[in-house]
Amino acid sequence: MSRAVTDESRESGLETPIAKRLLIGDPLTSEKLDEQLLPKRMALPIFASDALSSVAYAPQELLMILLIGGTALLTFSPWIAAAVVLVLVVVVTSYRQLIKAYPSGGGDYEVARKNLGEIPGVIVGAALLVDYVLTVAVSVASGVDNIISAIPELNPFRIEFAVGFVILIVIVNLRGVREASAVFAIPTYLFIGSVAVMIVVGLARTVAGDAPIASSAQYAVQGESLTQAAMILLILRAFSSGCSALTGVEAVSNGVPAFRKPKVRNAQQTLSLMGVIAIALFVGLVIVALVSNVHYAENPCSLVGFDCENTPQPSLMAQVAAATFGAGSIPFFIIQAATACVLLLAANTAFNGFPLLGSTLARDGYAPKALNTRGDRLVYSNGMIILGVLAVIVLIVYQADQTDLIQLYIIGVFVSFSLGQIGMVRHWRRSLRELAALTEEAAGQQSARYERRSAINGLVINSVGAGMTVLVLVIVTITKFTHGAWLVFLAIPILAVLMLGVNRYYRDVEHEIAMDDTVHFGSQGDVAIVLVNRLQKPTVKAIDYARAANHDKTLAVHINVDEAESDQLQRDWREHDVPVPLVIIDSPYRAYTSPVAGFIKKYRANHGSAVVTVYLPQYIVGHWWESFLHNRRSRRLAQQLMLLHGVSITLVPWLLDSSEVIYGRRSRPLPGQQRGGQWTPGPDHQVHNRPDSKPPTAES
Structure with missing residues (x-):
């Protein structure tokens, strides 16, 4: 049997098992850690794929909820989309400040823990861990949904495809950050380019008087009769579903240590670029979907004339692509393939964020120490494997159904958004107090004036961010709680309590084994x-x-x-x-x-x-x-x-x-x-005693 043996394995006398080598590659030495750091062009697909890919399902979820009340409610969609864009702009701007103040990679968890205390910090950590699991589940389910939209015959194998893709993504990530970025870069940039072309072509056709028409435009909708209060609640629910476009924004702040130097500037620029691209694609898709009269229903059977028993409902992206380029055309399949790939690979954002956050929690004693151990390829492999297992369980339980999974989504991320922004407000207020305490001479120096101006700007930006994210969290809670989100509100405190228990355990063990004056070296014999x-x-x-x-x-x-x-x-x-x-x-x-x-x-x-x-x-x-x-x-x-x-x-x-x-x-x-x-005896051994004539006893 042939084997590839690394220099290190030769020296130790051990070989890398061939199956492991083929899956994740040969081990990397710790000295190569700097080589795994990412430039901006490679960091964008790694850390922004979740936020960018969410524009593939956020417009769909927004229009789907409005359509519950009938096609008349679609007139509210531009205003709801504008509100989502406003929140996205505020959050991106706020996180630029967070990256600057806390570049160590702890993100919202570190901000909340240092500025609000232990319990808020643990709640943020638990919320993010839960949301990372749901990110993988929703992204993979949405990717499979787009594949089935192009090839409906694959619908009976939805769960098998979803589980298989999670396993594949785990293996790719176990090979290391740099190799994963090379794999994910092409699909991400292909998605951005192909969707941008589709939006431009669709808008150009509209201006030319040949607006694209979606296949679902012919179906009437059996909308529910709503009271005024129910209509307002439905609009708020549509807004909360549209806010799924904000998922993944925090991943850049958690991944600052993975950027090349200057880390802070590169991370801020990547975050800003991600925000601009996400807003452009989100707005463009909403406009083209409305122009082409896309009807995407929560219950496909409410579309009058649609064969909901035998045909899966095409995704919004598939309908827009078919209306713009024609169903079955080469551009149609390119867009579907790119969308499916980027949605599947959006899970990669979680596979970077979850292990990094797990490492930070383990370092602080709130998670098992194994999560702070790098594997053969210099990644936190234990965290990746745990995330993959949990995501597979969620996908199996929910039958890889995107509509059901999306109801659990974004709760955790807005919990972390809110507490993180409130923590940043407290951070800037403390900074201003410290600057105010400087002597008059020191306060007059240019550096001190710059720091004060920067702190004031940060306070204003993060105050707006805190107010807006708390408001969105309230709306999301009200509109999603009875649709399954109560499970998330149950999971977060349970996980937080477990994390506090782990911390107490580690603290007790440290106290028990700490060196003190009672320790002595008194062993005899x-x-x-x-x-x-x-x-x-x-x-x-x-x-x-x-x-x-x-x-x-x-x-x-x-x-x-x-x-x-x-x-x-x-x-x-x-x-x-x-x-x-x-x-x-x-x-x-x-x-x-x-x-x-x-x-x-x-x-x-x-x-x-x-x-x-x-x-x-x-x-x-x-x-x-x-x-x-x-x-x-x-x-x-x-x-x-x-x-x-x-x-x-x-x-x-x-x-x-x-x-x-x-x-x-x-x-x-x-x-x-x-x-x-x-x-x-061996050459270095000497016989010191001979067997006794009688078997000895404990007394002898």
Whole structure:
């Protein structure tokens, strides 16, 4: 079998498994971390794909909600779209200030925690984690929906496609940030370019008197009769659905550490460019959809004349593309392919944001430490895998239905928006107080005047942002709560409580193990115990390791559960002249841990606080099924003996021939070999004691 072995793996004697190498590539050294930093042109598709792709479904959701009340309500869509654009402009401007003030990558979580306290910070962290999971689910479901709009025959396999795409995105991201950006750049820029061309062509045809007509324009709509209050609520609900265009804006602020230097300026420019492109595409799609008279219903059967039983409803993007270029045309399929790709790849924003946020939370003690560990490709692979698993579960539960998933969406992001902006307001107010406390001479310096002017501008911008995001959060809560969003409001506090519990646990452990004046180095004596079942090569290797460590005393201990085996072991011991005393402990109830533990306790009682090292031979196998064919007694014994005071465990591996599947080599030869029935130590070993004529006891 051929293998690619890296220099590092050669030095360590280990090889990268071929399956892992093919999936995610060879490991990268820590020195190559700077090479993984992104220029602006590559950072845009990585961090902005979610915000850019949301314009593919935000106009659709906006018009769909209005159509519940009939086609007459579509006249409100330009004003609702304008309100969404205003919120987007304010949020983008506000986050430019956040990037400047907190460039470490903590984003809203760091702002809320430092300025509002622990609990608001944890709530923001929990809200973002939940929203990242939903980002993956909604993006993938929407991408699959666009694929099915172009090829309706694939509709029965919606869930399978969605799950498969999540797995594919996880694998691509595990290969590293730089490789992922190269994969995602082309579809993102193709989407931007193709949709922009479609909007320009559609508007040009309209101006020329040949306005595109959508396929759904022929269907009348069975709208619900609404009271004035219900109409207002429906308009607010349409606005909240349109605000899904804002998802992903915060990802740039969380990803500042991944930018090349100057990090802050590059991140701000990327954020601004993302905002301009998103606004242009969102507004253009709404206008062309209205011009072409697109009818996209929440319930397809409410479209009079549409075969809702046998035909999936085409997405808004598919209808606009078909109306502009013609269904089945090459531009139509290009736009559908680009839209599907960018929607699927929009999940990549979450696969960058979730692991980075998880790393920050782990560093602060609110998440398991494993989330702060970089994998072979210098990415936080544990966070990526967890996100992928959670997204797959959500997609399966909701049958990859975009309409149902969108109801859960954007709650978390606006919770973080609101608390983050309120935190920024407090940050700027504190900065102004600190500047006001400067001496008159220091306050008159140009740098101080610039900082004061910058703080005032930041305070104004973030105050407007805080007010607007809180207002949108209230609207989103009112309009989405009964449509499934209550699950998000349940998940966020539960996750926040768990995070606080993790932090308390880590804090208690740190307090428990902290060094203080009561710690002393008072251990007396050093004894090694090698647990022996039969006299075989793994046992001899464990004995050799124990003797090489030069303990004060080395004993071999056998638990007698079978008289015949114990007698055979004693004969073998004498025959091979093993230079270690053999202790045999009877176990009438066939237990192993209790007799060993009792022997160790008795030995320490007789010999003082001796340090006891227990050596346990253990097989290393190459195939997963082999682990079921061996008694895994060593690992169980180790787990139980570690509970004894003064005992340390050493597992001595014996590599079976099958282990070369993992290690690329066969078992190592023994340092000492058996020759002519006599024990012959390795070249660096000396025999310090001979077996006693009688088996020793704990007293001796």
